[in-house]
Amino acid sequence: MGTSLSTHKGPQLLSAVAAASAVGAVWWITSRRSWEAEHTELEESTLTQEETESTLEEISEAFHAIFVELAQVSRNVIQALQDQGFPKPVPREQVEAMLMQQIFHGRLADAEKKIFARRRLSREALQRACSTYKDKSVSVGLLVDGVKAMYRHAVDGELPLLPGAQVPDGMTDEKILHILEQIHKAKQAKIQEALQERDFGGPPSISMPFAQKLQECNKKAEEEVLARQENAGLTEQTLLHAVAVFSRQPQFKLKKQLLDEMHTEAVLHMINTGGTSKTTTKAAGYWCGSSIPSEAAASVGQPQQDR
Incomplete structure (x- = not known):
């Protein structure tokens, strides 16, 4: 700031x-x-x-x-x-x-x-x-x-809707969450590979060149996932629009928040350990086809910031 x-x-x-x-x-x-x-x-x-x-x-x-x-x-x-x-x-x-x-x-x-x-x-x-x-x-x-x-x-801190855009037919909130999970996993794989290619002892410092490398990893991961046959017809912009549309739903908002938190936790762990992956079961299966756990359900419907 x-x-x-x-x-x-x-x-x-x-x-x-x-x-x-x-x-x-x-x-x-x-x-x-x-x-x-x-x-x-x-x-x-x-x-x-x-x-x-x-x-x-x-x-x-x-x-x-x-x-x-x-x-x-x-x-x-x-x-x-x-x-x-x-x-x-x-x-x-x-x-x-x-x-x-x-x-x-x-x-x-x-x-x-x-x-x-x-x-x-x-x-x-x-x-x-x-x-x-x-x-x-x-x-x-x-x-x-x-x-x-x-x-x-x-x-206002709310994801914007792309004017004139429509959520593709058949694209449900659960499918969007599944695609986001795929993108997170692809990003983690590429970031892990980039970290393991670095020559350092101990946790790396995030220099500008390496920060740019991480951004490249993220972009390539998104492109590869969206290019898969099962995601045909979905572009980066339509995905962002769909996420914004479904984020108006409290349950989707909470599930996406947990998904993003796990991704951030995994990436930070890799950065701090030099590329070692971390398996987390914090909310395994939580965002795809499962109901909201009782310990989190109380917060649904209350104002909160999605990530």
């Missing part, structure tokens, strides 16, 4: 929030009229409705993965703020100001810039197009509102 959350009664944190709020205030996603031309005298859009829709779809897809990460960081920020005595729920403005000190604003701007450059398009041209078609096209309206909703959900 750009600002420590260890404060006495929060004065330093509030000061940082006030300083950062100016950054968040100019972020076009949060603006009420961000997608619309600021002046009515601007010329009519030169983009067609189809071009406008395809541009918005590309932007929403590029932003979705970033917003998923933003949601995960936001959950940690919210939890830290609550640990410091802030009321529940933490005001969105305070969370947003904290998050603007992260790299997300730059990543969103870069993603948008690349799309505009590839399409030889300016933001102003897209704004004019959105102003022209928003009330004429249901698709444009849904995409415009969908991008804003992704941002709001992410800041």
